[in-house]
Amino acid sequence: xxxxxxxxxxxxxxxHLHRRRRVIPRTELPAAMWSKCHSLSRQLDLARSRExxxxxxxxESDLRSQLQTMTxxxxxxxxxxxxxxxxxxxxxxxxxDIVSLESEFEEVSWSCLQGTLSVTTEEIVLEGIALxxxxxxxxxxxxxxxxxxxxxxxxxxxxxxxNVTHPHVEAESLCMGDARLPIVQALEQGRxxxxxxxxxxxxxxxxxxxxxxxxxxWTGVTCSDCGDTIDAEDxxxxxxxxxxxxxxxxxxxxxxxxxxxxxxxxxxxSCDEDVCQHCQRTCKSCRDTFCPRCVEENVCDNCQQEPxxxxxxxxxxxxxxxxxxSPAEATIHTHSVEQVAVFS
Numbered sequence: 001x002x003x004x005x006x007x008x009x010x011x012x013x014x015x016h017l018h019r020r021r022r023v024i025p026r027t028e029l030p031a032a033m034w035s036k037c038h039s040l041s042r043q044l045d046l047a048r049s050r051e052x053x054x055x056x057x058x059x060e061s062d063l064r065s066q067l068q069t070m071t072x073x074x075x076x077x078x079x080x081x082x083x084x085x086x087x088x089x090x091x092x093x094x095x096x097d098i099v100s101l102e103s104e105f106e107e108v109s110w111s112c113l114q115g116t117l118s119v120t121t122e123e124i125v126l127e128g129i130a131l132x133x134x135x136x137x138x139x140x141x142x143x144x145x146x147x148x149x150x151x152x153x154x155x156x157x158x159x160x161x162x163n164v165t166h167p168h169v170e171a172e173s174l175c176m177g178d179a180r181l182p183i184v185q186a187l188e189q190g191r192x193x194x195x196x197x198x199x200x201x202x203x204x205x206x207x208x209x210x211x212x213x214x215x216x217x218w219t220g221v222t223c224s225d226c227g228d229t230i231d232a233e234d235x236x237x238x239x240x241x242x243x244x245x246x247x248x249x250x251x252x253x254x255x256x257x258x259x260x261x262x263x264x265x266x267x268x269x270s271c272d273e274d275v276c277q278h279c280q281r282t283c284k285s286c287r288d289t290f291c292p293r294c295v296e297e298n299v300c301d302n303c304q305q306e307p308x309x310x311x312x313x314x315x316x317x318x319x320x321x322x323x324x325x326s327p328a329e330a331t332i333h334t335h336s337v338e339q340v341a342v343f344s
Contacts, residue, residue, distance in 0.1 A: 009110050009117060010095035013140045017088045017190050033070045040066060050256065051278055052239045061210045065177075072181050089190035097193035104197070106133070115141035119196050120153065124166070126206045127215045131156055131166055136199050143187055150174045150203070158213035159220050160231045166203060167211035167218075174199065177207060217244075225249035225262060240264035240276065255279035255292050270294035270301055 040063040047056040089097070098117070101108045107120035118137040123130065132154025139147050149172040152165035161170070168175040176183055179202050186195040206215060220229045224243035236250035237243070238261040251265045252258075253276040265274040268291040275291040282289055285303035294301055 005110060005112065006098045007095055008112060009140075010091050010098055012112070012115075013094050013117075013143065013190060013192070014088065014091045016140060016143055017188075030070050030073045033066060033073070037063060037066050037070065052258065053242055055239065065210070068178070068180060072184065087189060094190050094192055097191065100193050101196060104193075105200075115139055117192070119200075121200055121203060123154070124203055126167065126204075129156070129215055129218050134166070134169075134203055136196060138192075138195065143190075148174075148199070150199070158218050160217065160234075161213055164212045167206055167213060167215060168202065170212045174202065175210065175212065176202065177210060223249055238264055253279055268294055 040059055044056060044059040044063060047059055098108075098110075101119055105119040106122060108118070109120075110117045116137050116139050118135050121134045121136070123133050125131065132152055135149075135151040135153055137149045137151060150166070150169045151172055152169070155165050158164040163171045165172075168177070179198050182198050183195060186192075186198060208214060220231055221235050221244040222229055223235070223246040224238075225245060226249050228246050230244075230246050234247065236245045236247065236259045238245060238250075239258045240260055241264055243261050245259070245261055249262070251260045251262055251274040253260060253265060253274055255275060256279050258276065260274070260276050265276050266280055266289050267273070268275050268280075269288040270290050271294055273291055275289070279292055280289050281292055281295040281298065283295060283300040283303055284298045286300060288300065290300050296304065
């Protein structure tokens with residue numbers, strides 16, 4: 001009996017995986033990735049010290065992703081040094097995986113010429129937002145690397161970014177997150193059904209901590225000050241309370257070059273500029289609030305120009321008056337010794 005297309009694809013995948021296993025990998029430490037983690041760590045410490053909540057959250061997400069990727073690479077490198085090699089599924093097991101896909105997904109397709117194997121998911125709806133069906137296309141010629149595309153068949157992209165067709169898909173690339181290691185292991189071992197099942201689970205799940213565009217902002221965001229609806233890419237975000245603002249309502253702190261809402265800034269009493277709570281200074285003399293430029297040694301410009309007032313309870317300075325002689329002052333005439341003086 002002639003082999004079916006599924007048999008031919010299973011054999012091609014098995015041969016490719018074994019051919020790649022015969023290549024001796026280089027022992028290379030992820031030095032560049034460690035340098036990137038170190039840089040993100042310093043940026044995160046700075047954001048936390050200045051209470052830039054939104055920036056700190058994004059940096060935390062980036063650092064977690066980089067650390068996870070580096071951990072995966074170090075683990076894989078350690079396995080290679082210890083002589084631990086993942087067993088590759090047999091041709092028959094790969095064939096059974098391909099056949100089983102037809103019962104799990106709406107559609108399964110392949111191309112021997114292009115070296116691709118694809119499945120089509122059911123329509124995906126997350127928190128009431130219909131995202132449509134997706135085609136997950138695996139290029140087996142790139143195995144065991146994690147090269148695959150997630151293609152929106154009924155695209156309903158985010159208003160702010162047409163390339164984001166799913167909170168975790170941008171430009172047909174999936175943010176794998178915690179599923180990265182299971183996906184890598186499934187592809188290295190030729191567990192094709194497990195790979196597609198894991199990817200499908202990621203697409204059916206929404207992680208609010210690390211989306212390209214959050215579902216709350218999928219169709220636009222609301223300005224917290226005026227209530228207008230704006231595109232997510234045109235909004236400003238308050239660094240303190242994380243409220244979204246339009247370009248007419250945001251406030252800018254010149255001292256730290258950050259954006260805030262009206263509730264998280266005050267006006268400098270001297271120059272009338274906005275200043276955030278972290279940058280504002282209080283004059284120790286008049287107790288008013290100022291920006292850093294209008295205060296020197298905790299005293300505002302106005303108080304530095306005014307003469308000092310006497311402290312309460314201090315004695316008033318003694319006033320010494322000088323009496324100048326007057327031309328009209330009386331002249332004393334004496335006629336003889338021991339006579340009475342006569343004033344004229």
